[in-house]
Amino acid sequence: MTLVFFGLARAPSHDIIGALQGVRIDLFLAKVDGKNGKNRGEDVARRQGDIDPSKSPTHAFGGVLRRWRDLCGLSVREAAGQMMITDSVLSRWEHGERLPPKDKVTLLDQLYNADGVLVALRQVVSVAEGAPGSTLEVRVPNGRDDGDDMERRTVLQLLTAMSVGAAVPVGALEIIRDGFDKSVDATGDYSLADWEAAAYQAAFDIRVKPPTDFIAGLLPDFVDIRKALEARPESDRAGLQRVGSQFAALMAMALVETGQFAEARRWWRSSRTAADASGDLDLRVWVRGRQAAIETDMPGYTAPLVLRLAQEAEHLSGGRSSVGVAEAWIGRSVVMALSPVPGEPVLSAERVLGRYDEIGAELPEFAIRETKAIWGWPSERHFGTRTNLSVLSGADDAYDQLARKLETIGVGGDQRAITATRLAQSTLLVKERPTEGLDQALQAYTALPAEHRTTTIKWWIDHLMRQTPDHARALPAVQELKALTA
CATH class of the missing domain: 1.10.260.40 (lambda repressor-like DNA-binding domains)
Structure with missing residues (x-):
């Protein structure tokens, strides 16, 4: 790649x-x-x-x-x-x-x-x-x-x-990440309010910026917070560990989108370590749940890892609904839809979507009101993610839900969200009308600027290839898509 x-x-x-x-x-x-x-x-x-x-x-x-x-x-x-x-x-x-x-x-x-x-x-x-x-x-x-x-x-x-x-040199990122890990248990002095504001901004930026631009902006903040952790007194220390965990999780997410999967997993580990040190239960649940959901975007992901992370998040939650629990259910649902594990129950579309809606209905009000940061769960996000689960779990009305999702996003909305939705539509079309589905996918992908062609977008292309009937695999659009995503 x-x-x-x-x-x-x-x-x-x-x-x-x-x-x-x-x-x-x-x-x-x-x-x-x-x-x-x-x-x-x-x-x-x-x-x-x-x-x-x-x-x-x-x-x-x-x-x-x-x-x-x-x-x-x-x-x-x-x-x-x-x-x-x-x-x-x-x-x-x-x-x-x-x-x-x-x-x-x-x-x-x-x-x-x-x-x-x-x-x-x-x-x-x-x-x-x-x-x-x-x-x-x-x-x-x-x-x-x-x-x-x-x-x-x-x-x-x-x-x-x-x-x-x-x-980005993996070794160079590793030095900075390792320095952060060593700082989680140190002390120091810094403005916690400023760091919380920086983390909130980063949690918005990752949704709209090309991942490589995002990494560039996050790197200096991460270097600085590592130094702050080394010099911080015990007061507010847990807050800095919380922000550091958020930064590390966001870095991991951006690395996944650039295809650096092994390095991303190391940053996820750092995020979990810092979240545990902070004592913030919601964050501990969110980091594990979010990783479980993101892992399914990676080629060759291991289903047992996703299920273990989801189980950890659900166990830590103590039965209380949160954004992390919703993320964990997404990871679990994708695994069971695409690569069921022996001994695990097969989940019907009704079960997948029913439990998902139950979690959403029980979310705390502050999570629903948060519309900018990635750790919020407003109604628009709930609906958008639900449409993806509908596609993967085989819901009868999946295509209609995708059409409504496009209307919700709007013509001038998030480019990546529009492209992902059109690609999801293509995975349904290709089964019955291969030429139409593949042509729509090719048009959607080529219209997306190169810096936004992330791992998530390419995941939908891979899923499209798996859904393409054998008799259509020689079509020109298939070869073009393979060449573009190689």
Whole structure:
């Protein structure tokens, strides 16, 4: 699977030929197809010589600025003229001599049509530059790294990989996640209200942002809350652990949508650990229930794992309805509909939807009123998820429910939700009218911007392929869909 990060869909061909040696990364050894179809990668690499992105995060950011200017086909003079700054100022930014002000980066992002990439990366750089040390090539006595230096190098590795459109380095994410795990039982001092507000915003952003953009925005917050946990006194400590668990769960969800499943499971584990440490029962239930539901989106998921997570959530709930219990029931229902486990009861559509509605009717009022954050369960979400369960459990009125769902979303609504719903319709159509169902799926998928073609969307394509009759598997639309999702 080819992963496109930070809105780099305009550069569809990434051939990363540089290698990581120690902590030194060659930022520009990448072939990139530019806006006009011209391969600029080798030319950029030849002209890159006087910029060393491995010197510091600021130097790396300067290299990123130059790369985006090159992709736009602008000279230094042309770009500086449109920014109404001197050539020398822009040149110093590109050479890493200083970090551009936030307002100037916002203007550069707009000028280069970077879709927020530069703004997000500057935020990462500002976090990294706050750590001690002036270079990435640090010699440490006895071969031991200072934690902040390692974290600083890690952030630079993430920055560099994302700037060339490569997949987020799993090892780099693991260093930050591991640091968080070690902090769950530490103490410190920080503003809990600010962190709760940040978690709430992130719980909304994950619903609407491309997952790679979301990861970029969450990373600096996660680094900061890890440090806060290390220095926090006992008062409000449980609150920070709660926020950290929410951040870790959101990171896991975004990683699933980018296809990094093994890493996502490790972040889920971190989220469960922090939730348990926080003592927040609803959160403990939600993390397990949410993972149970999300696991079913992963290719080759294991039914016993989903059922174990669902059972843990239901047991912890003590019979009390919550959003986590609803999530757990979704995971359990999908498993029993698509890959029943021996010894487990077969669930009819009536049973699946009946129990689902029972849980929804018993949810606390605050969960129903929450319309923005992912841990809310308003009526629109209840209905939308119910339609998906109707499809998977074989309800007679599933197609009609999907049609009503599209009406509810509206023409200008969530792009991913619209596409997923049309793909779900296609899985029903394809059984009786294969050509119509496959053509509708192909049209829906190709209309969705590349950065929104997430694991969940591709799951529906996989399900469509499984529902396609044998006699229709040679149709052109089947081959096109397979090629697009390979």
